[in-house]
Amino acid sequence: MELRHLRYFVMVAEELHFGRAAERLHMAQPPLSQRIRDLERELGVRLFDRNPHRVSLTEAGALLLEHARGVLERADAAREAMRRIRPGESGVLRAGVPPDTTPMALRTLVAGFTARIPDVLLELHELTTASQLAKLRAEELDAGLVRHPCDTVGLESSEVVHRRLGVVLPAGHRAAQQGEVRLRTLDGSALVIFPREMAPQLYDHMLEACRDNGFLPSAIRHARNPHFVHGLVMSGLGAHLNEEPYDELPAGLVWRPIDEPRLTWSTSAVWLPVQGGEVVAAFAAAALAGLREVGHT
Structure with a gap:
């Protein structure tokens, strides 16, 4: 059982509506429904009663919700504890950028991030979109700057900016x-x-x-x-x-x-929902400012 599946389950349990839950998770509804079915098959129980008009928790679903919230709270607390002991006074932000990011865009990104969050070290990695997405889901990166279209299921995203090719x-x-x-x-x-x-x-x-x-x-x-x-x-x-x-x-x-x-480079910052916050928001804003500096709109 993966933590992300529990997060998906809790979101649906709170909304009791697959569409609204998918919106909050920034993913399409069909993949979310499939993940819940996968979780039900793994546990051997039905977690939700579904009909065309409403979604409700089963007895098994209500029991799992009690346990899942505790598990996720402890996982978040452990992650935050690990974040606090990273190098740097307040930690490190590990971020990916495309290999062809221009010097001007990088300069603006770094300067903008440092101005907003001066006590966090920005650790940049030159990575393709596919590598960034894999490392984000493995929690080896905190944020990325990726080209669309790409599979961002389970990730949050900034505004997308574009530049014609x-x-x-x-x-x-x-x-x-x-x-x-x-x-x-x-x-x-x-x-x-x-x-x-x-x-x-x-x-x-x-x-x-x-x-x-x-x-x-x-x-x-x-x-x-x-x-x-x-x-x-x-x-x-x-x-x-x-x-x-x-x-x-x-x-x-x-x-x-x-x-x-x-035919455009369509680019946005992305991150795992649990890794959002002031530091990631500063990276996203600085990254988009860098892209706009070199002609993205």
Whole structure:
């Protein structure tokens, strides 16, 4: 039995409504219902009586609620005790950021967080969206900065900010002459994109948007290091979708906006509900300020 399943159960028991409970947990209703069914199967009892008009606790559910609240209170107290003995006068905030976060965004993030919470050490980790989500759920991170779409079931999230993507091309590519590139004019070109395991849902979303606009890549090449990406594009081995570059591109490459608004970096801060509070709120505010500094809206 996992603590998060008990948290889900307590939330439904307090609301007696799966929809409202799912809203408070910042997750969709079907996964919440499935987690409760999983818990009932594990315990071998029915915890809720359900009908189209109301949800009520069974006798077993009422008994579990008494125990679950005590377990969760003790778990929260233990977690808070561990937080207080971390290095630093008031602790450490372990936070993940995307590998391609720009220097200006990081500078604004760190300065903003330090100004708000000067007695907490900010420990930043360069991690992909998938790695951040895994470490958050394993409680190896306190907060993250992730790209959407992604699976944030069971996590709380800040506002999502967006930045439109464009395409990096060799200067001699036929589409480089367009002020705004129509994706269909890239049809037949290869695509250079990050490996799928870095952010699976975002990867699939980007390929779907390309297909919907008539861009069917002749090949897909994976790269994560900017120098390698630019080397592939410069060699004529593919086009690369990304935000407008922070630094000047190497000679022979150009960046052009594209005609598909669905292709954006959509980013938010995320954290486990039990790890929320003033420190995480300060990180989220500073992170969004950093992103806005470099063009996210």
